[in-house]
Amino acid sequence: GAVVSQHPSRVICKSGTSVKIECRSLDFQATTMFWYRQFPKQSLMLMATSNEGSKATYEQGVEKDKFLINHASLTLSTLTVTSAHPEDSSFYICSAPNWETQYFGPGTRLLVL
Amino acid sequence: DAKTTQPPSMDCAEGRAANLPCNHSTISGNEYVYWYRQIHSQGPQYIIHGLKNNETNEMASLIITEDRKSSTLILPHATLRDTAVYYCIVRPEAAGNKLTFGGGTRVLVKP
Numbered sequence: 001g002a003v004v005s006q007h008p009s010r011v012i013c014k015s016g017t018s019v020k021i022e023c024r025s026l027d028f029q030a031t032t033m034f035w036y037r038q039f040p041k042q043s044l045m046l047m048a049t050s051n052e053g054s055k056a057t058y059e060q061g062v063e064k065d066k067f068l069i070n071h072a073s074l075t076l077s078t079l080t081v082t083s084a085h086p087e088d089s090s091f092y093i094c095s096a097p098n099w100e101t102q103y104f105g106p107g108t109r110l111l112v113l
Numbered sequence: 114d115a116k117t118t119q120p121p122s123m124d125c126a127e128g129r130a131a132n133l134p135c136n137h138s139t140i141s142g143n144e145y146v147y148w149y150r151q152i153h154s155q156g157p158q159y160i161i162h163g164l165k166n167n168e169t170n171e172m173a174s175l176i177i178t179e180d181r182k183s184s185t186l187i188l189p190h191a192t193l194r195d196t197a198v199y200y201c202i203v204r205p206e207a208a209g210n211k212l213t214f215g216g217g218t219r220v221l222v223k224p
Binding site for chain 2: 034045102
């Protein structure tokens, strides 16, 4: 199957700082990628759709100015959590479609102190 | 997208078949049934998908009822490494469409 990577796998930062998470499709190209967030013992919640060459589409209730998404190329999307606060601590997961299937990255665990 | 209903949890014995049910009574004609699983602290892993016909791959079998209102994922010989949360998702055909995750079924494989 297709491979999606994320970097970093885990990050700890201080409140008020910004954190960038990268999502790469390693062996295929993706004009669209998706960003999810997962809190402990909960299911994945879609945050936004990342579109190569155009603006991201955000789900209702997700602040676009706080969660900046850039789809820089056909294999890379980045999510920047700006001015992070402890409530932003979560597991962030990206996915990318290839043919009929979406493939997920391994996730990035963010802890904001 | 059609909503799915799954039991919140189930146990199964190592080496036995695990049958995971999913109800999707409002599924539309162009919607596929997808199954993913998420092992603790990892990203979801694709298992299998189908439209109308039963499907089988190296991981599992998918049985879809004739009216397509429900399906069953079968893990033929469950191992301890199959312990995970299993998600049944329905969505339109295009892979670029987003996936909406429900609560899934937490499967615990016991020795």
